[in-house]
Amino acid sequence: MTRLKEIGQWMGRNGEAIYGAGAGPVRQDQLRSTQKDRAIYLFLLDWPPALSLALKDRVESAVLLSDPSRPGLNFRQTGAELKIELPTNRPESGVSVIALAPGV
Helix, strand or coil, rough: HHHHHHHHHHHHHHHCCCCEEEEEEECCCEEEEEEEEEEEEEEEECCCEEEEECCCCCCCEEECCCCCCEEEECEEECCEEEEECCCCCCCCCCCCEEEEEEEE
């Protein structure tokens, strides 16, 4: 498969985190973000067992965009600290994207 085709397939799964999105509130080692409306998209450059970040917005759900069934990821939010448990197996060989839906 050509690299350009791989990029197109990745965009097909994760495009909502790119199209119409602006800079997001999170930027750490191996983690970047975008934001569209109130949704925040986390781009994981690495795949740790869990993810911990500071986020002032309340989160209602966290899902992997590459998973067609999109089951929610387990997470815990205490004040401004958000901890997300990640599956053992990385869903994609490249950058994986987590969509955070805001709470009210």
